[in-house]
Amino acid sequence: MTTNAAAGALPENCLQAILARLEVCRSVTVLEELKEGGPVTAKGGELLALVATVRAHIRSAGVKPGDRCALLAENGIRWVAANLAIFAEGLICVPLYSRQAPEELAAMIADCEPALLLCGTAALRDARAKLATGCRSASCSMKSSRRRLLHLANSIPRSVLLQQPR
Secondary structure, rough: EEEOOOEEEEEOOOHHHHHHHHHHHOOOOEEOOOOOOEEEEHHHHHHHHHHHHHHHHHHHOOOOOOOOEEEEEEEOHHHHHHHHHHHHHHOEEEEEEOOOOOHHHHHHHHHHHOOOOOOOOOHHHHHHHOOOOOOOOOOOOOOOOOOOOOOOOOOOEEEEEEOOOO
C-alpha cells in the first residue's frame, strides 16, 4: 500500500481509489448526463448504490472473476456504474457500442465469448436478442431487488438489462 504523509494511507489500486472517493463524495454531484429534457446528475452515493445493484446482478448470474462481461449500453451514468461494477467483481469488461450494426455486435460477441452481457436498454437487448434464435427475453431493473436473467441458447451469453423503470 502506498502512503502519503499529507493524506494518510491511499487505496491499493485505482478502482479502490475511485470507490473510496465516491464514498467521501456521497452528497456531491459526481456525474452529469445530458438528456433531451435537460441534464441528469448522480451524486457519489447514488452512483455507489447503482454500482452495488449491478454487482448483485452480476453475482446472481454465476460468473466468476476473470470471465468476460460485455457491456452494451449508451454512454451515461448507468454505463459508468456498470463498468465500475464489472471491474469490482473481477471481470474483464468488453465495451460494445450501442450505435453499431447488429451484425457487427453479433460478430464481436461471438469473438469475445462473454459469460454475461449487460444491456443498457430494452431496445438494445431486443436488437441483440433478434440475432439469436430460440431466445427468451427478460429484463432486470437496477432499482428492483427482483432479478430476471436472460438465458439464451446457442452459446449466447446471459444478459441483464440495466434500464431503470419509468
